[in-house]
Amino acid sequence: MSVRLKLTLSYTGFIMLAGALLLAAVWLFLLRYVPERALIIPGSTGTSHGVFPIRSNLLRVFAPRAAAVLAFLLVLGLGGGWILAGRMLGPLTRITGATRLASTGSLSHRIRLPGRKDEFRELADVFDSMLERLEAHVAEQQRFAANASHELRTPLAVSKALLDVARTDPNRDTGEIIDRLHAVNTRAIDLTEALLLLSRADQRSFTREHVDLSLMAEEATETLLPLAEKHGVTIETRGDITPTIGSPALLLQLTTNLVHNAIVHNLPAQGTVWVNTSVRPRTVVLTVENTGEKLTPELVSTLTEPFQRGTERIRTDHAGVGLGLAIVKTITHAHDGTLTLTPRPAGGIRVAVELPATDRHSDR
Numbered sequence: 589m590s591v592r593l594k595l596t597l598s599y600t601g602f603i604m605l606a607g608a609l610l611l612a613a614v615w616l617f618l619l620r621y622v623p624e625r626a627l628i629i630p631g632s633t634g635t636s637h638g639v640f641p642i643r644s645n646l647l648r649v650f651a652p653r654a655a656a657v658l659a660f661l662l663v664l665g666l667g668g669g670w671i672l673a674g675r676m677l678g679p680l681t682r683i684t685g686a687t688r689l690a691s692t693g694s695l696s697h698r699i700r701l702p703g704r705k706d707e708f709r710e711l712a713d714v715f716d717s718m719l720e721r722l723e724a725h726v727a728e729q730q731r732f733a734a735n736a737s738h739e740l741r742t743p744l745a746v747s748k749a750l751l752d753v754a755r756t757d758p759n760r761d762t763g764e765i766i767d768r769l770h771a772v773n774t775r776a777i778d779l780t781e782a783l784l785l786l787s788r789a790d791q792r793s794f795t796r797e798h799v800d801l802s803l804m805a806e807e808a809t810e811t812l813l814p815l816a817e818k819h820g821v822t823i824e825t826r827g828d829i830t831p832t833i834g835s836p837a838l839l840l841q842l843t844t845n846l847v848h849n850a851i852v853h854n855l856p857a858q859g860t861v862w863v864n865t866s867v868r869p870r871t872v873v874l875t876v877e878n879t880g881e882k883l884t885p886e887l888v889s890t891l892t893e894p895f896q897r898g899t900e901r902i903r904t905d906h907a908g909v910g911l912g913l914a915i916v917k918t919i920t921h922a923h924d925g926t927l928t929l930t931p932r933p934a935g936g937i938r939v940a941v942e943l944p945a946t947d948r949h950s951d952r
Contacts, residue, residue, distance in 0.1 A: 591680075592673045599669030600662060607661045611654050622646055679708035683715060695723035731893075743776040782911040785841065789918040794835035798946065801830035801839065801874050802865040808843040809863055812851060820857045823847070827865030830872035832943045834923040842919045843874065845912040846939055850878035854936070871925075872945045880936035888929045888937060892917040916941070 589597075622643040679701055689697045698719065701712035747769060754765050788794065809825050816823050832839075850861040862877040892913045913929075916939075920927040925943035932938055 592670070592677055595673035595676070596666060596669035599672065600665030603661050603665035603669075604658065607658055611658075614650075679703075679712065683708070683712055686715065686719075690719060690722075695719055695726060740776065740779060743772045743779075746772045747776075779911075782915060785838075785915060789838055789915065789922045792922045794838060794922075796833050797836060799832055799834050799836050799839050801832060801843070801872055801943070802827050804836070804840050804843045805847075805863050805865055805874060807840060808847045811844065812847050815848075816851050816861065819851065819854075819859075821851050821854055821859040821861055823851075823861045823863065825863045827863075828867050830865040830867055830874065831946045832872050832923070833946050834943065838919045838922070842916050842941065843876075845916050846874075846876040846941070849912045850876050850939075854878050854880050867945060868942075870945055871942045874941045874943075875938065877932065877938045878936045879932075879934070882935045883931040883937060885931060888931050891929060891937075892927065913939075 624643050682699055682701060686697055686699045698716045699712040700716065701709050703709060750765050750769050750772070753760060754762060805825060805827065809823050813823065847861065847863060851859075854861070859879045861879075862875070864875045864877075866873045866875070917927050920941050920943070923943050925941060928940045928942070930938045930940075
């Protein structure tokens, strides 16, 4: 049976039960005290005038009318219950229709249930919010898959072209072709590893440990210091002990990506990178700033999208794969943090990663 029919039968059953109880109350508290025959009071004088009802007469008159009332209540319960159940289940029907559309892949539909705030309205609003987030997530995944396919197709096409050249021109210098194949293959491997890291961080498949972001910043700075010195970029590091909980490997990757991007996207000469860690009441903050070209807020808001670049890299020998800030964003969200990108008035960008703080003595 459908829910509507079950509700209708339930309404009808309650109405019939209420009617039966009412008739039983009439019998229990009224009819049972009516005598079976007319009574003559001894010692009375004169003739009494009027009608003296007895129980049998009342039952004969009352029973058909009681049955008619019960039949009317049955019809009223079935009809009224069917209508009331339909009205009550109307919002659920709309929610079911929206769910059926969503199951076919149509995520743009919204319920937008009108009326007062009740359980059905709350369910519909939550479902609309879920559809909105799911639609945005699917669109982002489709865009990411298209970009990843495009980025992976480029090195593969270049490799195929180089192999075709080597096959059709046996006299060509194979050393040059091997060097170019090595460079193209290295880029494809870097891109694949970045995609795997992005997927791992997005799924939150990592073990959380106590981590000091200031140590991550120092390690990343020391690792990239030769690159900065090679291109005339000065790195200034300062800050406080910043305890948090997360994956040391992922947080080190996050810090390394930020410092690497700050070096790559910088002035051609005499550039500067500032790496700072600070503690707030409930959070810790890692800030990486750099000099560079002036960027608009609109452009900065798109830099965390996969394969997006704000400017052409000055350091073409460390071109990367265009997933640096996308990985930073995913790792930050996987650690329940927030990522903020702000253009600097003098040029360059300021990136702030804010993560939940922990007691620096909690692991002792």
